[in-house]
Amino acid sequence: MNRSEILSDLKNNPDISVLIVGGGINGIGTFRDLAVNGVDVLLVEKGDFCSGASSASSHMAHGGIRYLENGEFRLVREAVRERNRMLENAPHVVKPLPTTIPIFQRFSGLLNAPLKFLKLLDKPAERGSLIIKLGLILYDIYTGRQRTVPRHRFFSRKESLAKWKHLNPEIVNTAVYYDGAILQPERLAVDLILDAESVNPNARALNYVSMVGGSEDTILLRDELTDETYDLRPKLLINAAGPWIDFTNRRLGLSTRFIGGTKGSHIVVEHAELRKAIGDHEFFFENEDGRIVLIFPLYDRVLIGTSDIPVEHPDEAQCTDEEIEYFLRLTRRIFPSLQLTRENIVFQFSGVRPLPRSNARTASQISRDHSIEVLSGDWTNLRFPVYSLVGGKWTSFRAFSEQVTDKALAYLNLSRQKDTRSMQIGGGRGYPRDPGELKRQIESLSAWTGVARERLKVLFERYGTRAETIATYMNGGTDFILRSLPDYTLREIVFLAQHEKICHLDDFLLRRSMLAMLGRVTEEMVEELAKALGNALGWDEERKTAEVARTLLILADRHGLALPSNHRDNVSESKDRL
Ligand SMILES: Cc1cc2nc3c(=O)[nH]c(=O)nc-3n(C[C@H](O)[C@H](O)[C@H](O)COP(=O)(O)OP(=O)(O)OC[C@H]3O[C@@H](n4cnc5c(N)ncnc54)[C@H](O)[C@@H]3O)c2cc1C
Numbered sequence: 001m002n003r004s005e006i007l008s009d010l011k012n013n014p015d016i017s018v019l020i021v022g023g024g025i026n027g028i029g030t031f032r033d034l035a036v037n038g039v040d041v042l043l044v045e046k047g048d049f050c051s052g053a054s055s056a057s058s059h060m061a062h063g064g065i066r067y068l069e070n071g072e073f074r075l076v077r078e079a080v081r082e083r084n085r086m087l088e089n090a091p092h093v094v095k096p097l098p099t100t101i102p103i104f105q106r107f108s109g110l111l112n113a114p115l116k117f118l119k120l121l122d123k124p125a126e127r128g129s130l131i132i133k134l135g136l137i138l139y140d141i142y143t144g145r146q147r148t149v150p151r152h153r154f155f156s157r158k159e160s161l162a163k164w165k166h167l168n169p170e171i172v173n174t175a176v177y178y179d180g181a182i183l184q185p186e187r188l189a190v191d192l193i194l195d196a197e198s199v200n201p202n203a204r205a206l207n208y209v210s211m212v213g214g215s216e217d218t219i220l221l222r223d224e225l226t227d228e229t230y231d232l233r234p235k236l237l238i239n240a241a242g243p244w245i246d247f248t249n250r251r252l253g254l255s256t257r258f259i260g261g262t263k264g265s266h267i268v269v270e271h272a273e274l275r276k277a278i279g280d281h282e283f284f285f286e287n288e289d290g291r292i293v294l295i296f297p298l299y300d301r302v303l304i305g306t307s308d309i310p311v312e313h314p315d316e317a318q319c320t321d322e323e324i325e326y327f328l329r330l331t332r333r334i335f336p337s338l339q340l341t342r343e344n345i346v347f348q349f350s351g352v353r354p355l356p357r358s359n360a361r362t363a364s365q366i367s368r369d370h371s372i373e374v375l376s377g378d379w380t381n382l383r384f385p386v387y388s389l390v391g392g393k394w395t396s397f398r399a400f401s402e403q404v405t406d407k408a409l410a411y412l413n414l415s416r417q418k419d420t421r422s423m424q425i426g427g428g429r430g431y432p433r434d435p436g437e438l439k440r441q442i443e444s445l446s447a448w449t450g451v452a453r454e455r456l457k458v459l460f461e462r463y464g465t466r467a468e469t470i471a472t473y474m475n476g477g478t479d480f481i482l483r484s485l486p487d488y489t490l491r492e493i494v495f496l497a498q499h500e501k502i503c504h505l506d507d508f509l510l511r512r513s514m515l516a517m518l519g520r521v522t523e524e525m526v527e528e529l530a531k532a533l534g535n536a537l538g539w540d541e542e543r544k545t546a547e548v549a550r551t552l553l554i555l556a557d558r559h560g561l562a563l564p565s566n567h568r569d570n571v572s573e574s575k576d577r578l
Contacts, residue, residue: 001204003501003503006204006206007206007209007228010221010230011230014230014231014232014233015233016041016042016232016233016234016235017039017040017041017235018034018041018042018234018235018236018237018408019041019042019043019211019232019236019238020034020041020042020044020237020238020240021044021211021237021241022043022044022045022052022239022240022241022242022244022248022389023043023044023048023049023050023193023205023207023240024045024050024052024053024054024240024242025050025054025185025189025392025397026240026242026370026389026400026401026404027043027045027238027240027241028043028049028050028189028192028193028397029397029398029400029401030238030240030389030400030401030404030405031192031193031196031203031205032192032193032401033398033401033402033404033420034203034405034408035196035199035203036199036200036417036420037405037409037414037416037417038417039203039408039409039412040200040202040203041202041203041204042205042232042234043193043205043206044205044206044210045205045206045208046208046209046210047224048207048208048504048506048507048510049186049189049190049193049205049511050185050186050189050190051510052242052243052244052352053242053314053351053352053353053354054185054186054189054242055185055186055349055351056264056265056266056317056349056352057182057185057351057394058264058266058294058296058305059181059183059185059296059298060097060180060182060282060296060394060395061082061083061086061179061180061181061182061394061395062083062180062395063076063077063079063083063139063179064076064079064368064393064395065136065139066292066364067368068135068139070364070365070367072367072368074369075368075396076138076142077142078396079393079395080139080143080144081142082396082398082399083148083179083180083395084143084144084148084149085398085421086395087148087149088422089424089428090428090464091428091431091433092427092428092460092463092464092465093183093184093187093188093428093464094181094182094183094188095180095181096148096149096178096180096181097179097180097181097281097282098176098178098281098282099178099281099282099283099284100164100174100175100176100281100282100284101174101175101176101177101283101285102160102167102168102171102174102283102285102334103127103129103132103171103172103173103175103285104170104171105127105128106128106129106130129172129173129175133154133175136152136177137152139152139177140152149178150178151177152175152176152177153175153176154173154174154175155174155175155176156173157171157172160173160174164277165277166335166336166337166338167334167335168333168334168335179282180395181282181296181297183298184514185394186510186511186512187462187463188425188426190500190511190512191425191426191427191428191466192426193501194426194500195425195426205501207503207507208223208224208504209221209222209223209230210222210224212229213251214251214252214382215382216382216383217383217384218231218232218233219231219232219233219234219237219252220232225503234384235384235411236384236385236387236408236411236412237252237382237384237385237387238386238387238389238404238408239386239387239389240389242314242352243261243314243351243352243353245259245354245388246258246259249375249386249388252380252382252386253382254375254380254382256373256375256388257357258356258373258388258390259354259355259356259357259390260355260356260357260358260366261310261311261314261353261355262308262309262310262311262352262353262355262363263308263309263310263311263317263350263351263352263353264305264306264307264308264309264350264351264352264353265305265306265307265317265319265320265323265327265348265349265350266304266305266306266319266348267303267305267319267327267347268298268301268302268304268345268346268347268348268517269301269302269304269340269344270300270344270346271302271340273338274295274302274331274338274340275297275301277335277338278295278297278302280297282294282295282297283295283296287330287333288330288333290364291308291364292364293305293306293327293330294306295331295334298517298518300518301346301518301519304331305327307323307326308363308364309363310363311352317350317351318558319350323350324342324345324348328340328341345560346518346519346561347516347518347519347559347560347561348559348560349517349558349559353368354390354392355368355391356369356390368391369391370389370391370392370396370400370403372387372388372389372404373387373390374386374387374388387404387407387408398421401420426463426464427463427464427465427466428464428465429464429465430465431464438460441460441465442457442460445467445468445471449468449471449472449474450475451475455471456471458487459471470495473491473495474489474491474492474495476491477491482525482529482532483528484524484525484528484529485528485529490532493508493529493532493536494535494536496508497533497536497537498536500512502533502537504551505526505533505547505548505551506547506550506551506554506555508529509521509526509529509551509555516555516561519561523552526551526552530544530547530551531544533547
């Protein structure tokens with residue numbers, strides 16, 4: 001069913017087993033798990049899928065070695081296991097990530113780490129080689145016998161400086177261990193939604209639909225594209241609104257204070273020397289203020305982050321000048337000979353971690369674990385329970401979703417039919433395990449679709465094995481390369497418009513593609529895409545103009561990209577629609 005068919009079906013059939021509010025990774029993961037278990041489930045998201053915290057991550061599939069010193073052993077063990085599963089189940093977008101830790105002290109932190117573990121110290125002295133070694137040994141143990149990724153290694157100062165030409169000579173060691181890089185988190189989320197809908201016709205996901213109220217047995221939804229409202233009668237409501245969980249509960253008359261969010265920002269820079277200097281390694285290290293920060297290879301760009309600042313309202317999160325200065329400084333500390341300036345920034349973003357409200361003295365001490373808070377019974381005026389999904393990480397979404405699904409199935413008196421542990425995701429299904437196999441798949445696909453090998457290589461990189469369906473579609477009609485975007489063709493865009501729930505132009509630029517994040521957007525591109533998407537989605541000229549203005553405003557307001565002057569007049573009109 002397409003969007004309008006789903007909505008009109010809701011008008012006629014408002015009874016549903018599970019309503020999930022919030023289409024970030026935790027809502028989407030739960031949606032997929034319920035769907036494969038045959039449950040009728042609706043997911044609603046007030047913006048686009050994966051546009052909240054889930055679009056603001058550091059792109060790491062990681063166990064979180066840092067959490068060991070907070071004593072979060074369960075979380076680290078679970079996250080390492082889930083990292084391995086992501087590498088196995090979504091190999092098209094999650095890749096092994098060699099991670100280098102530059103170390104500036106040998107013995108520091110030895111006395112402080114146990115104190116921190118006992119919560120007697122807020123900020124340890126710098127973590128030295130020995131403490132880091134202990135952490136990495138434990139991390140290797142959690143990786144288990146499967147050895148999805150290699151064990152860690154330590155390198156002397158001499159070896160390190162020989163390998164990393166631009167590295168600060170003040171280091172005493174480097175350590176290398178492996179995590180995972182989630183290269184396109186937003187695409188992975190869409191893959192999960194499409195998988196869920198394809199196995200269960202009673203699993204439906206709608207973006208740009210908000211939950212705006214509810215009482216007794218009824219929930220009120222609003223279509224954000226038309227303002228039309230819908231009543232729904234769920235047996236169970238799952239509040240997966242991330243940093244907005246308490247705001248969402250309030251709309252149901254439930255006064256909760258589950259979330260104490262912290263803001264984190266990142267910048268993406270275009271700097272050929274820095275990109276070359278880090279190779280395929282992430283640099284993950286402790287900054288002067290004790291915060292763990294990262295310099296991360298993101299295609300041909302470099303991602304730098306992040307901060308951890310308590311905030312009251314998630315809508316206020318913006319990457320500030322102060323944060324940008326901090327990111328530039330931390331990069332200069334590790335690579336002092338490379339000149340990185342604001343001129344190199346091509347994109348910036350910010351999001352709020354939906355952490356549990358806590359009395360911890362520093363943001364880094366707040367637990368990164370997840371929990372399900374259940375509200376039911378007489379003190380609510382609702383006839384169904386509400387499960388709020390507090391916390392969670394991108395990496396451990398599957399495990400968290402499994403726990404939520406088990407609880408929901410028990411409540412609905414249903415038993416689990418399938419588990420998602422080894423379930424491959426979207427274009428990760430049948431993804432080639434080595435470059436030779438990839439080459440063979442591309443050659444045979446090129447032979448029967450007529451699409452050039454170079455194009456297919458790009459499609460595999462973007463969509464994994466879904467490249468096959470897309471290439472077949474591209475071959476089914478007249479196609480041409482876009483003028484402003486030579487690595488896309490018109491029919492590829494039309495395919496995405498029709499199959500990937502795109503409602504606005506920015507959905508494509510920010511979340512179905514990496515174009516905005518990698519700083520590739522030009523005004524000409526925005527105009528051409530508005531036309532291509534608009535023709536596929538039936539937009540009139542006025543709508544196309546409004547979409548261009550809306551996109552440019554979002555890019556300027558939230559991502560620091562300069563707004564061309566000839567669009568300023570249209571912007572104020574679209575501001576209300578954001
Ligand atoms: C700066 C930063 C860096 C991070 N780095 C990593 C990392 O490297 N690795 C990792 O594993 N994790 C990382 N995380 C953590 C991870 O990204 C989050 O924990 C996770 O994305 C939370 O997902 P969620 O689905 O709970 O919340 P969200 O993604 O915020 O989803 C909630 C959704 O609910 C919607 N919503 C709210 N109210 C309503 C309503 N009334 N009706 C309908 N929809 C509504 C919102 O629009 C939103 O899209 C990071 C987080 C941040 C912020």
